[in-house]
Amino acid sequence: MTDLAAPCPDIRTNRLPHEDYQANFGDCHPALTRHEARVEASRCYYCYDAPCVEACPTGIDVPGFIRRIATGNLHGAAVTILDANIMGGMCSRVCPTEILCEQRCVRTQADQHPVAIGALQRHATDALLARGEQPFRRAPDSGRRVAVVGAGPAGLSCAHRLARLGHQVTLIEARAKPGGLNEYGIAAYKTVDDFAQREVAFILGIGSIELVTGKALGQDVSLTDLRQSHDAVFLGLGHNAVRALGVDGENLPGVRNATDFIAQLRQADDKAQFPIGRRVVVIGGGNTAVDAAVQARRLGADEVTIAYRRGKAQMSATGDEQDWAQTNGVALRLHARPRRILGDARGVQAVEFEDTREAGAAFTIAADMVLKAIGQYFLPTPLQGSRDLEPLEIDRDRIVVDADRQTSLPGVFAGGDCITGVDLTVTAVEDGKIAALAIDRLLRG
Amino acid sequence: MSSLISNFVGIKSPNPLWLASAPPTDKAYNVVRAFKAGWGGVVWKTLGEDPPIVNVSSRYGAIGFNGAAIAGFNNIELITDRPLALNLAEIKQVKRDWPDRAVVVSLMVPCTEASWKAILGPVEDTGCDGIELNFGCPHGMSERGMGAAVGQVPDYVEMVTRWCKQHSRLPVIVKLTPNITNILLPARAAKRGGADAVSLINTIQSITAIDLDRMAPEPVVDGKGTHGGYCGPAVKPIALRMVAEIARDPECRGMAISGIGGISTWRDAAEFIACGASTVQVCTAVMHHGFRIVEDMAEGLTTWMAGKGYTEVRDFCGAAIPNFVHWDDLNLNYKTLARIDQERCIQCGKCHIACEDTSHQAIAARRDGAERHYEVIDAECVGCNLCAHVCPVEDCITMVPVDRGLPPRTWKQHPNNPMRQDAAD
Ligand SMILES: Cc1cc2nc3c(=O)[nH]c(=O)nc-3n(C[C@H](O)[C@H](O)[C@H](O)COP(=O)(O)OP(=O)(O)OC[C@H]3O[C@@H](n4cnc5c(N)ncnc54)[C@H](O)[C@@H]3O)c2cc1C
Ligand SMILES: Cc1cc2nc3c(=O)[nH]c(=O)nc-3n(C[C@H](O)[C@H](O)[C@H](O)COP(=O)(O)O)c2cc1C
Ligand code: SF4
Numbered sequence: 001m002t003d004l005a006a007p008c009p010d011i012r013t014n015r016l017p018h019e020d021y022q023a024n025f026g027d028c029h030p031a032l033t034r035h036e037a038r039v040e041a042s043r044c045y046y047c048y049d050a051p052c053v054e055a056c057p058t059g060i061d062v063p064g065f066i067r068r069i070a071t072g073n074l075h076g077a078a079v080t081i082l083d084a085n086i087m088g089g090m091c092s093r094v095c096p097t098e099i100l101c102e103q104r105c106v107r108t109q110a111d112q113h114p115v116a117i118g119a120l121q122r123h124a125t126d127a128l129l130a131r132g133e134q135p136f137r138r139a140p141d142s143g144r145r146v147a148v149v150g151a152g153p154a155g156l157s158c159a160h161r162l163a164r165l166g167h168q169v170t171l172i173e174a175r176a177k178p179g180g181l182n183e184y185g186i187a188a189y190k191t192v193d194d195f196a197q198r199e200v201a202f203i204l205g206i207g208s209i210e211l212v213t214g215k216a217l218g219q220d221v222s223l224t225d226l227r228q229s230h231d232a233v234f235l236g237l238g239h240n241a242v243r244a245l246g247v248d249g250e251n252l253p254g255v256r257n258a259t260d261f262i263a264q265l266r267q268a269d270d271k272a273q274f275p276i277g278r279r280v281v282v283i284g285g286g287n288t289a290v291d292a293a294v295q296a297r298r299l300g301a302d303e304v305t306i307a308y309r310r311g312k313a314q315m316s317a318t319g320d321e322q323d324w325a326q327t328n329g330v331a332l333r334l335h336a337r338p339r340r341i342l343g344d345a346r347g348v349q350a351v352e353f354e355d356t357r358e359a360g361a362a363f364t365i366a367a368d369m370v371l372k373a374i375g376q377y378f379l380p381t382p383l384q385g386s387r388d389l390e391p392l393e394i395d396r397d398r399i400v401v402d403a404d405r406q407t408s409l410p411g412v413f414a415g416g417d418c419i420t421g422v423d424l425t426v427t428a429v430e431d432g433k434i435a436a437l438a439i440d441r442l443l444r445g
Numbered sequence: 446m447s448s449l450i451s452n453f454v455g456i457k458s459p460n461p462l463w464l465a466s467a468p469p470t471d472k473a474y475n476v477v478r479a480f481k482a483g484w485g486g487v488v489w490k491t492l493g494e495d496p497p498i499v500n501v502s503s504r505y506g507a508i509g510f511n512g513a514a515i516a517g518f519n520n521i522e523l524i525t526d527r528p529l530a531l532n533l534a535e536i537k538q539v540k541r542d543w544p545d546r547a548v549v550v551s552l553m554v555p556c557t558e559a560s561w562k563a564i565l566g567p568v569e570d571t572g573c574d575g576i577e578l579n580f581g582c583p584h585g586m587s588e589r590g591m592g593a594a595v596g597q598v599p600d601y602v603e604m605v606t607r608w609c610k611q612h613s614r615l616p617v618i619v620k621l622t623p624n625i626t627n628i629l630l631p632a633r634a635a636k637r638g639g640a641d642a643v644s645l646i647n648t649i650q651s652i653t654a655i656d657l658d659r660m661a662p663e664p665v666v667d668g669k670g671t672h673g674g675y676c677g678p679a680v681k682p683i684a685l686r687m688v689a690e691i692a693r694d695p696e697c698r699g700m701a702i703s704g705i706g707g708i709s710t711w712r713d714a715a716e717f718i719a720c721g722a723s724t725v726q727v728c729t730a731v732m733h734h735g736f737r738i739v740e741d742m743a744e745g746l747t748t749w750m751a752g753k754g755y756t757e758v759r760d761f762c763g764a765a766i767p768n769f770v771h772w773d774d775l776n777l778n779y780k781t782l783a784r785i786d787q788e789r790c791i792q793c794g795k796c797h798i799a800c801e802d803t804s805h806q807a808i809a810a811r812r813d814g815a816e817r818h819y820e821v822i823d824a825e826c827v828g829c830n831l832c833a834h835v836c837p838v839e840d841c842i843t844m845v846p847v848d849r850g851l852p853p854r855t856w857k858q859h860p861n862n863p864m865r866q867d868a869a870d
Contacts, residue, residue, distance in 0.1 A: 038512055047792075047794050048793070048798035049797075049798075050793075051792060051815065070511070070512070104815075109792075
C-alpha cells in the first residue's frame with residue numbers, strides 16, 4: 001500500500017512569524033486588573049450555604065474570599081483560598097470552572113452570567129505569590145516522617161499539609177522537575193511565566209519538605225523500604241501509561257502520544273523550534289485531545305482535526321473546551337474510529353477511519369502527524385518490586401482507597417489520578433489534603 | 446400630554462428641574478451649558494461680599510458603594526471665590542440671553558441689615574428672578590457667623606428673611622440647613638419672616654472617610670482634613686423626610702418648597718414633588734454625570750405623569766403628604782407575610798440567613814440533595830420586609846397582606862398603650 005509517489009510528511013519548525021508564537025503561547029485568559037476584580041467581586045451575592053462552595057472539590061469558601069477582595073482585603077482572600085487549596089493559583093488557571101463552582105453560581109440562574117470565580121481566585125492568589133510570602137506556619141515538630149511519592153498536585157498538596165501539621169516530609173519525584181502534570185501536561189497558554197515552578201517553590205517554602213528528584217519508586221526505592229524508613233507513605237503517582245489504539249501503523253514515525261507531545265512542548269523554551277505537521281489528526285475526545293489539537297494549531301499546523309469515535313455529547317471534553325477548540329480553528333470529526341494508520345518509513349500519510357454509525361463506511365483523513373489521546377491509566381509496576389511482598393489492592397487500573405484515601409496497606413495512602421475518581425488538578429489537591437489530615441490523625445492517634 | 450411647565454412663587458421655568466447653588470452654577474459658562482442641556486433653572490453659586498473667599502486645593506470626598514462610585518459626596522468648598530461684580534455681570538447677561546429660564550441668586554453675607562441691604566440692590570439689577578438665602582453651608586462660613594450659624598438659630602432666620610423682604614421686591618427662598626434637630630423651627634421662622642419658599646436640604650456635616658495611611662479625614666489638605674458637607678444619593682432619605690415634615694406642618698402651609706438632596710433621577714424628583722416640593726434642585730448627580738442627565742429626568746417624569754393621568758406637576762404635588770402620618774396613626778392590625786416565588790428563587794440563601802440571624806427565624810432552610818429550599822414559616826413571620834430587601838432577584842420575595850378580619854387599630858387605641866384615648870373620647 002506504500003505509495004512511493006506520495007510526498008514526504010510535512011513536519012517542520014518555524015511555520016509562523018516569530019512574534020506569533022509569543023501571542024499564541026501567552027496567557028490565554030489574562031489576569032484581571034484591580035478594577036476589574038473589584039467590579040466582578042461586587043457581583044457576588046455572598047450567598048449563605050453557597051452552592052459554589054459545594055461544587056469546589058476542595059470546598060473553598062468562595063463567597064468569603066470574594067467578599068475579602070471586594071473590601072480590599074486581598075491578603076485575607078488569598079489565605080482563605082490557600083487554606084482549603086494550596087494550589088489555588090494553578091486551579092484558578094486550569095479548573096474547568098464551567099462544570100465546577102461557576103456552574104453552581106446562583107447568578108448563572110439569576111442572569112446567565114456566573115461570577116468569574118476562577119479569575120477572582122487568580123487575582124487574589126497571584127498577589128500573594130508575587131509577594132513571595134508563606135502565609136502558613138508549621139505546627140511544632142511531631143518527630144514523625146512521611147514519604148510522599150510523586151511531586152504532582154496530589155503529592156505537593158499532601159506534603160504541604162503534612163508540613164503544616166508539623167511532620168517531616170520526604171518528597172520523592174522521578175522526573176527532573178517537580179509539579180507533575182502542572183509542569184508537563186497543562187496547556188502552555190494556561191500557565192505562563194513558569195507559574196508551575198513558582199507555585200512549587202511557594203509550596204515548598206513552608207519548610208521541612210525534603211524534595212528528592214530523579215528518583216523513582218520501584219527502581220531506586222521500594223514501597224517496603226519507604227514503609228520501613230517512614231511513619232506513613234502517600235502515593236501520588238498519577239498515570240504512567242497511555243492507552244494504545246491497537247491498529248496497524250501505530251508505530252509509524254509521526255504517530256505520537258498526545259501527552260508526550262504536550263510534555264515536550266511545555267519544556268520547549270522556543271516554540272518556533274518545535275516541529276509540527278502541516279496536517280495533524282488528534283484521536284480522542286477528552287481535554288487532552290483538545291489541548292493537543294489547539295496547541296498544534298497554535299504552532300502553525302494548517303489543518304487540525306480531532307477525530308472521536310462517538311457523538312459530541314459523549315465527549316469528555318467540557319463544552320467550554322469544545323468551544324475553545326472550535327475558536328482555535330480545530331475541526332471536529334465525530335463517529336470516527338481509526339481503522340489503520342497509513343504511511344511508510346518516512347512517516348505517516350493518513351488515517352483511515354470507519355464510521356461508527358454505519359457498518360462498513362470508511363474514509364481517510366490526510367495527516368503528517370497523528371497524536372493519540374485516547375486515555376492514560378495507572379500501571380502498578382512501581383509497587384511490584386521484588387521486595388514488595390504485600391500487594392496493594394488495585395481495581396481497574398486504579399489504586400483502591402477508602403474515604404481517608406488509605407489503601408489496602410495500613411499506613412499507605414494514595415490520591416490523584418492513580419486512584420478512582422475524576423482526573424483533575426483540583427481533585428488531586430483535595431486527595432492530598434484529605435490524606436494528610438488522615439495521616440496526621442493516624443500518627444497522633 | 447403632560448406638561449412640566451413650572452411656576453414657583455412667580456418664578457417661571459419650562460420645567461421644575463433646577464440646578465442647586467454649587468459648582469455647576471458657578472459661572473456663565475456652566476450655566477449656559479446647563480440651559481442648553483435642558484435644565485429649567487439654576488440657583489447661582491452663592492455670592493458674598495468682596496473680597497472673595499479663598500478655597501483650598503483637595504476639596505471633595507466621596508464614598509462608593511459595592512463597586513458604584515459616589516453614593517455619598519462631601520465638600521469643603523466655600524461660597525463663590527470670584528469677585529462680586531464679575532458674577533453680577535454674568536448673571537445679567539445669562540438672564541438676558543435665557544429669559545425663559547429661572548435664574549435665582551444665592552446669597553450669604555454677614556448677619557447685619559446693612560450688609561444684606563447693600564447686596565440686594567445690585568442683585569436685583571441683574572434682572573434675576575429671585576434670591577435664595579444660604580443659611581445652610583455647614584463649614585467654613587458658619588465659623589464666620591454665616592451660613593449654618595444663622596440657619597441653626599430660628600430668630601436669625603426670621604430676622605434676615607424679613608430684611609430681605611423689606612429691601613427687595615424679589616421672591617425670597619430660604620435655604621435650610623439639615624444640621625438641626627427640628628427642621629420645623631427654622632422653616633416656621635422663615636415663614637414668619639415672610640419667605641415665599643424654603644429650599645432644602647443643604648449639606649450635612651460629615652467626614653466621608655479617614656485616610657488610614659495619612660491618618661487624616663478626607664479630603665486631606667496637606668496632611669489635615671476638616672468636616673465637610675455631605676450630599677448625593679445617600680442623603681436623599683434624610684432630605685425627603687425633612688421636606689415632607691414641612692409640607693404637612695400647618696404653620697408652614699402656603700410656603701412653597703424646593704426639594705434638594707440626592708436627587709439623581711426622574712423618580713427621585715417625582716418623590717420629592719409627591720412630598721410637597723414644587724421644584725427640585727440637583728447638584729451631586731450632575732457633578733457625577735454631567736448636565737445631560739436632565740434629558741432622562743424630564744422625559745421620564747413626563748412619561749410617568751402621563752401614565753398616571755397627571756397633566757401638570759401641581760396634580761401630584763404633595764399627593765403623598767396625607768399618607769405621611771405619625772407612627773401612632775398606623776394600623777397595628779395590618780399584617781403582611783413574606784412569600785417566596787420558588788420559580789424565581791436562585792437559592793442564594795440570603796433571606797434565610799438574614800431572618801435566622803437577625804430577625805424572626807421565619808425562613809426554613811431545607812436541603813434536598815444539592816437543591817436548597819427556603820420556605821416562610823407563616824406563624825413566625827412578622828412581616829418586617831427584611832427578606833424582600835435582601836433578596837437579589839426582583840419580585841422573588843413579595844410581601845402579601847393577609848386579611849385577619851380585624852378592624853384597623855392604632856397605638857392610640859391599643860390596650861398596651863397606658864396613655865390610650867378611650868373609645869369614649
Ligand atoms: C494534557 C493534560 C492536560 C490537562 N489539563 C487539565 C486542566 O486543564 N485542568 C485540570 O484540572 N486538569 C487537567 N489535567 C489533569 C491533571 O493534570 C491531573 O488530574 C493532575 O495533574 C493529577 O495530579 P497527580 O498528582 O495525581 O498526578 P501527576 O500530575 O501526574 O503527578 C504525578 C507525579 O508523580 C511522579 N511519579 C510517577 N511515578 C513515579 C514513581 N514511580 N516514582 C516517583 N515519582 C513518580 C510523576 O513524575 C509526576 O510528577 C490535564 C491532564 C493532561 C494529561
Ligand atoms: C461642591 C459643593 C459646593 C456647594 N456650594 C454651595 C453653595 O455655595 N451654596 C449653597 O447654597 N449650597 C451649596 N452646596 C449644596 C448644594 O447646593 C445642595 O444643597 C446639596 O449638595 C444637596 O444636593 P445634592 O444631593 O443634589 O448634591 C454645595 C454642594 C457641593 C457638592
Ligand atoms: S418578613 Fe421579616 S420576619 Fe418575615 S420572613 Fe421575611 S425577614 Fe423573616
